[in-house]
Amino acid sequence: MIDIDKIRITTLSENSVAGIDFIAEWGFSAHVAIQGGPTILFDTGNGPACTHNAAAAGIRLADIDMIVLSHGHADHTGGLRPVLQKISCDHPRQGGIDIFCHQAAIEAQYVKHGNQYVFRGCPYQLEELAQLGAKFKTGSDPVWISSDIVTSGEVPMTTEFESVASICFLKTADGYVPSPVDDDQALFLITSMGLIIILGCAHRGMINTIRHARRITGIDAVYLVIGGTHLLNTKTAQQEATLAAIEELAVKKVGVSHCTGMRAASFLYHHLGPKRFFFNNAGTKITFSEGKIAVNAFESYDV
Numbered sequence: 001m002i003d004i005d006k007i008r009i010t011t012l013s014e015n016s017v018a019g020i021d022f023i024a025e026w027g028f029s030a031h032v033a034i035q036g037g038p039t040i041l042f043d044t045g046n047g048p049a050c051t052h053n054a055a056a057a058g059i060r061l062a063d064i065d066m067i068v069l070s071h072g073h074a075d076h077t078g079g080l081r082p083v084l085q086k087i088s089c090d091h092p093r094q095g096g097i098d099i100f101c102h103q104a105a106i107e108a109q110y111v112k113h114g115n116q117y118v119f120r121g122c123p124y125q126l127e128e129l130a131q132l133g134a135k136f137k138t139g140s141d142p143v144w145i146s147s148d149i150v151t152s153g154e155v156p157m158t159t160e161f162e163s164v165a166s167i168c169f170l171k172t173a174d175g176y177v178p179s180p181v182d183d184d185q186a187l188f189l190i191t192s193m194g195l196i197i198i199l200g201c202a203h204r205g206m207i208n209t210i211r212h213a214r215r216i217t218g219i220d221a222v223y224l225v226i227g228g229t230h231l232l233n234t235k236t237a238q239q240e241a242t243l244a245a246i247e248e249l250a251v252k253k254v255g256v257s258h259c260t261g262m263r264a265a266s267f268l269y270h271h272l273g274p275k276r277f278f279f280n281n282a283g284t285k286i287t288f289s290e291g292k293i294a295v296n297a298f299e300s301y302d303v
Contacts, residue, residue, distance in 0.1 A: 002148045004191040006035035009198070009226070009286040011078060012053045013045025014257050016297040021056040025049040025282075027075035028228050028258040030061055030198055034218070038145060039066040042187050042201070043200050044079030051082045053282050066098045068151055070200020070227075071183040072105030075258075077122040084132035096133035100151060102183035103138040108171040109179065111219030117169060117176050140182070142216050154182050155164040155204035157210045161241040162205030186227070188213045193291055194221030194252070195268035201259050203230040207245040214249075224253040224293065226280050232261030239267045246272070253293060253303055255280035272303045 011018075013029035027046030032055065041064045044050050054061050061083055070076055087097060094270060109121035112123045126136070137143070142153040157163070168179040179289075181203040189196040197213050199206060206229040214220050231239060246254065246268075256265050257280040269277045278284075278301040285296040293303050 002034060002037065002189060002191045004193045004196075004223070004288045004291060006037070007189065007191065007196070007288060009039070009196075010031045010057050010058070010059060011226075011257065011280050011282055011284045012057070013043070013049040014280065014282040014284075016279070016281045016298065018281040018296070019056075019160055022053045022283035023049050024248060025033065026258075027078065028070075028200055029076075029079060030227065031057075031064070032189075039063055040145070040149075040187070041067045041083065042198055043068075043070050043076040044083050046075040046078040048079070048082055049282060050079040051086050055284070057283060060090065062087045064097070066100065066145070068187055069099060069101035069105050070185055071102070071181060071203065072107065072109050072121050073201070074120050074123050075247065077105070077124075077201055080122065080134070081124050081132065084129060084134055088133055093133055098135050098137050099226060100137050100143050100145075101156065102140055102182040104183035106138070106169070108286060110169040110171055110176060111167045111303065112169055112176070113167070117171070121230065142150070147219045150188050150215070150216065152185040152188060152209060152212055155184060155209050157204060157208055158211060159205055159207050159241075159245070161238050162208055164203055168203070186213070188217055190217055190219055191223065193288075194223035195219050199225065199227030199229060202230045206230070207242060207249075210245075210249055210251070222249055222251045224255070224286075225251055226255040226257065227255055228258035228284070229260045229264070231264035232259050234261075236267075239264050243268065243271050252276065253278075255284070255286070255295065275303055277301070278303055
């Protein structure tokens with residue numbers, strides 16, 4: 001397992017910011033650096049924030065070992081072009097850079113607003129990204145990046161209170177069909193303090209994803225969950241069920257982002273308190289020392 005003190009997580013794209021030097025955008029991206037291990041870019045945000053905020057945080061994107069995409073929506077893939085351009089400019093790689101994702105992440109994805117279908121998939125042609133060095137590694141199963149780091153692969157729907165948003169669609173030869181968003185995946189780190197779970201949007205459910213993490217890793221202890229929880233616009237009953245599951249699973253720390261929504265985030269903060277909860281903004285840096293977490297965020301938390 002990974003010594004937790006060797007992990008540093010910096011959020012590079014999010015709806016709000018943790019400092020004056022950072023910019024916000026609707027999206028998510030997290031830089032995961034492990035001393036003596038791989039450096040992973042998890043998602044790329046919606047556009048320029050990832051590259052801008054990396055520079056503001058003193059992070060060289062050219063030093064990442066790989067990119068993992070949580071799913072194919074534009075607010076997680078829209079930064080691919082500027083990220084790949086930055087890598088190509090600062091550290092050209094003859095072999096390119098691996099991008100791990102579900103095969104559906106590169107399909108034509110849409111959302112339905114009223115009677116209109118709006119394209120919401122990756123905004124770039126795969127040929128262009130390949131020319132910039134992208135090497136897509138697609139599949140639906142978990143990918144073990146190392147013995148202690150694994151992608152979730154497809155997340156099974158097991159809870160009664162979580163469901164995929166009905167506005168998500170795929171465009172096929174036969175027209176628009178509802179999308180199960182089965183490309184939705186997370187990143188799991190097995191650490192000395194328990195699991196660290198990094199969510200992109202959790203379209204398949206935050207609690208479904210946590211339970212899946214415990215199953216495929218064999219680790220029950222969940223130390224930290226961060227990222228988008230897709231609790232935006234959920235009813236109070238679902239928020240209460242989510243909170244009850246967090247308590248049942250004994251999740252130690254929760255840092256929410258992006259598609260959580262302020263109302264749901266406030267609900268979690270009210271019940272979990274500042275020792276367990278924080279807002280994970282763009283520019284937020286999470287580090288560990290002697291097994292204790294330190295969060296450098298927009299607001300101060302006593303985590």
